[in-house]
Each structure stands twice: as structure tokens, then as C-alpha cells.
Amino acid sequence: MTDNKPANPLFAVHGTLEKLPTLNLDSTFTFRCHKGIACWGECCHNPDLFLTPYDVLRLKRARGMTSQDFLARHTVHYIGEDFGLPVVKLKCDGPRGACPFFAGAEGCAVYNDRPTSCRAYPVGQAASSGSSTANSATVLFRIEEDHCLGWREKDEWTPVTWFENEGVLQYNDYNEFVIRLAFHPRLGAPGALDERKMGMLFMALYDLDRFREFVLSTSFLDKFMVDEGELEAIRAKDEALLHFAARWINHSILGVKSFDVKTAH
DSSP, X not given: OOOOOOSOHHHHHHHHHTTSOEEOTTOOEEOOOOTTSTTTTGGGBXXXXXXXXXXXXXXXXXXXXXXXXXXXXXXXXXXXXTOOSEEEEEOOOSGGGBOTTBOGGGOBTTGGGOOHHHHHTTEEEEXXXXXXXXXXXXXXXEOOOTTOOGGGSOOEEOXXXXXXXXXXXXXXXXXXXXXXXXXXXXTSSTTSSOHHHHHHHHHHHTOHHHHHHHHHHSSHHHHBOOOHHHHHHHHHOHHHHHHHHHHHHHHHTXXXXXXXXXXXX
């Protein structure tokens, strides 16, 4: 983990979004981003971009990197002084603060695997707390930045049709677990987790390749029952491993029994 930042990032993001006009699911707006637009690539400079675990999963795989190498090369991560969970942000240290995946006239070099915030733009999302049985509630906002000319285009959308077109809904499904963690009363305060549990949480959420090694190459499988079908899935599929990691966090950190312990013979 690196750095030490004072602010709860969810509160900081929400504070910014809440100053913007809201959208309903059936609100209409016009927007289009394309290579011929005069502001092409401006939003890829100096973005303050928080990454979710699923964002990291998709990006590291798109670049053919291990999660450990991706995190070291392309992110900064820290624990906020008044926030009890790891925060991961994209490191944008190219010319004019460019995103490392901005490819000039060609645009985004990881477009098919771009992060949640990039997909949703120009719609902002802020989440309220969910529960063990209900998803979080989401408030939507119009993000109209001075540099962006996409709002002058004629293509009409609602937030629902925009999210469907941009693949946001799949990302939101994977991000739901992290939202619940962020608002969890046992985790959202500084010092709620000791260093060992914080390291486990970070590894399970963001450093998936190292978490896979932890599951498959330590005494984990000697202690906990995991069926062969699930083992095959987590060996082969990062998405299955992320779901497995969520179960492990519930079990090991939140104290919600999610695994059966093997009995000694």
C-alpha cells in the first residue's frame, strides 16, 4: 500500500456529484463522443479516476499483466485517515496528465475494457448504502464539463439506454459488493481492520493473481472445503475468482460463515 490520504473517497466523489443536476432513469439527454469531435481525448487528461476491483481485473487482463504488476505500474493506492478501506486510483502521469491508456488520435487503447467511470460518462453515479438482502440505491447526475462538446450532439439517450449501450450494467453488478463494504458499519471507520486483515482485503479485491496463489498454493485448501467445480473455475476465470474473493471476505473479515471447515481425521 502507498501514501496516506485523509478523505473518504466516496464522500469526496459524492460531494462533487451532488452539486450537479440529477437524472432520473427515464430522463432524456443528447450526447455523442466520436473521433471527429473537437474535444477528442480531453476527458482522458487529468482524470481523477477511482478503480473498482472489476476495473482492475479487466484492465490488467487487457494489458496482459499480472495484477501485482498492473497495480505497481498504473495505480496509486492508500488507506484514507478517516476511511477504513483500500482506495485505488489510476496513475495518470503522461503528458498533460494523460491516462496511460490514451493513444492520441486513436483514443482509448483499452476501450473494450475501460473502467466503470469512463463507461458511464457523462452520467455520474453515487451510491447509498445497501444491505445483505438489498442492493444499494444509485443517484444519477449530469456531468457537463467545459471542455466536453459531446452534449451538443443529437443522439438521444436515457441513462438506461446509455448504460446498456456502454456496458455499464455488467460493471455495476460486479461493483455492488464493494459498495456494500464501503458502507459497512464495521469497515468504514479508520482502524476498523488490523494490518493483516487490511492486507488480506486488498489482496482479495485487487491483487487477484496473488489471491489465486494464496488459495491454490498455501494450506487454504487443507483447511476449507471447496468443490472441484469451483476450483476449476477460479483457476481459469478471474470473474469466478472475484466472486470467490467476495465470499472469503465475508467469511474471514466480516465473520459471515461462507466456507465449511474441514474436520481432522
